[in-house]
Amino acid sequence: MKPPCSELCALLRAFGFGVRVMPAPPALPAPWPFVAVFVTMPIHTAQGGDAFDLCNQVRESSRLPGDARPLLVLATMQLSATDRVRAGLAGCHEILLGPATRGSVAQLLDARAIALPSDARRS
16 A cells, blocks of 8 residues: 555655655744645544644644745545535645646646746746
8 A cells, every 4th residue: 555645745756846754743943944735644543633633733833924834735535525614724725635646736736826846837
């Protein structure tokens, strides 16, 4: 079985981004040096925590009034209507639903005006 972010990480690297896989938000003071944070953990886990808890932690840890913060993206295969509301309350800016594809990731980043460092469309 592949790690949860293997395809997404590969796509982001292909676009020229540096990728760091972390099990928890980084212990860095805000503002963070990241343009985006993708949360790929399961929506519900047996351990009690879930993706929404992690998104909320990311939102709170990266918050600094007046400064830019990273785009917070929840990447998941499926999401109920209730979970969409929970994602919004947890601070998710975008939801990447279904398998990550070159087009879906590029479109999501482009919609938020995040330039791809190695964008073949602009060559």
